[in-house]
Amino acid sequence: MERIIITGALGQIGTELTLKLREKYGEENVLPTDIKPPEDENLKGKPFEILDVRDQERMKELVSEFKPDTIMHMAALLSATAEKNPQFAWEINMGGLMNALETAREFDLKFFTPSSIGAFGPSTPKENTPQVTIQRPTTMYGVNKVAGELLCDYYHEKFGVDTRGVRFPGLISHVKEPGGGTTDYAVEIYFEALRSGRYTSFIGKSTNMDMMYMDDAIDAIIKLMEADPAQLTDRNAFNVSAMSINPEMVANEIRKHIPDFELDYDVDPVRQGIAESWPNAIDSTEAKRQWGFDPRYDLEKMTEVMLEAIRNK
Numbered sequence: 001m002e003r004i005i006i007t008g009a010l011g012q013i014g015t016e017l018t019l020k021l022r023e024k025y026g027e028e029n030v031l032p033t034d035i036k037p038p039e040d041e042n043l044k045g046k047p048f049e050i051l052d053v054r055d056q057e058r059m060k061e062l063v064s065e066f067k068p069d070t071i072m073h074m075a076a077l078l079s080a081t082a083e084k085n086p087q088f089a090w091e092i093n094m095g096g097l098m099n100a101l102e103t104a105r106e107f108d109l110k111f112f113t114p115s116s117i118g119a120f121g122p123s124t125p126k127e128n129t130p131q132v133t134i135q136r137p138t139t140m141y142g143v144n145k146v147a148g149e150l151l152c153d154y155y156h157e158k159f160g161v162d163t164r165g166v167r168f169p170g171l172i173s174h175v176k177e178p179g180g181g182t183t184d185y186a187v188e189i190y191f192e193a194l195r196s197g198r199y200t201s202f203i204g205k206s207t208n209m210d211m212m213y214m215d216d217a218i219d220a221i222i223k224l225m226e227a228d229p230a231q232l233t234d235r236n237a238f239n240v241s242a243m244s245i246n247p248e249m250v251a252n253e254i255r256k257h258i259p260d261f262e263l264d265y266d267v268d269p270v271r272q273g274i275a276e277s278w279p280n281a282i283d284s285t286e287a288k289r290q291w292g293f294d295p296r297y298d299l300e301k302m303t304e305v306m307l308e309a310i311r312n313k
């Protein structure tokens with residue numbers, strides 16, 4: 001991987017991914033794109049192109065000009081947003097993915113796109129969820145993610161496209177706000193802890209979900225993309241997670257730094273329903289074994305760095 005084009009690059013993941021890839025591969029070798037122009041000071045004034053992923057012609061035009069060897073497809077509507085407008089979610093999530101895969105096939109690009117723990121459903125084993133297991137999600141987002149995993153495998157098997165992916169858990173970061181997912185509480189809680197000393201959670205008290213700090217997520221993408229293909233028995237997509245946590249656990253960790261922090265609840269039935277349909281804790285053994293996934297942040301360390309970074313803003 002030497003020259004990379006990114007779709008949906010202004011999102012929660014894309015923003016930090018762009019910065020890390022530029023640092024590692026050189027600014028001129030990374031082309032972030034999104035449907036809107038950048039507002040982030042770190043991204044302004046640097047190479048950037050507007051791209052609506054539904055526009056296959058424009059995508060191919062950009063690839064033919066920039067000549068990347070890899071496409072990272074991040075543009076999507078997330079779980080809670082997708083549930084509000086399922087037909088539109090299908091159009092963006094499936095239409096955009098198909099265009100990106102077709103572009104990868106035509107221009108012989110390596111391909112990365114993230115799946116999610118949302119690709120699991122109520123009939124999936126909840127604890128230690130295996131890499132290969134029942135996937136019968138009940139959300140439009142989940143339906144898109146399972147179909148996407150299969151489509152990426154199909155493009156690999158049928159057309160030889162080097163597709164790779166992970167099932168991300170909730171990602172926690174302080175650089176860019178999250179984009180409408182069910183795990184967003186775990187980001188908001190840190191900002192509110194410092195802003196007002198209290199937080200009202202839309203997810204119930206003891207609802208466990210998998211999470212990971214953004215630095216570990218970005219490292220995982222790069223590690224997977226640089227892995228020797230001979231090592232990969234699975235491709236789309238690998239379970240990856242660093243912790244299984246609930247709002248009470250995060251609050252208790254925050255109280256080690258802000259002893260008076262208060263947490264109460266106003267549970268949102270839609271997002272709670274989505275959370276309850278997902279696993280409590282997935283098993284990342286195959287990612288560790290096949291390409292060396294090795295997250296460095298647990299809840300304690302992540303809380304320390306989140307609070308410190310937000311305080312410094």
Ligand SMILES: NC(=O)c1ccc[n+]([C@@H]2O[C@H](COP(=O)([O-])OP(=O)(O)OC[C@H]3O[C@@H](n4cnc5c(N)ncnc54)[C@H](O)[C@@H]3O)[C@@H](O)[C@H]2O)c1
Nearest residue numbers: 008010011012013035052053075076114116168170171179
């Ligand atoms: N953030 C998480 O916790 C998480 C967890 C699991 C999986 N994922 C997956 O990772 C990927 C990126 O997620 P994210 O959190 O960065 O999402 P995000 O919502 O923060 O960002 C998505 C980006 O896509 C852009 N976009 C929307 N419609 C577009 C279009 N038609 N054309 C081009 N760009 C468009 C948006 O402007 C936005 O910048 C998605 O596939 C998502 O499902 C994210």
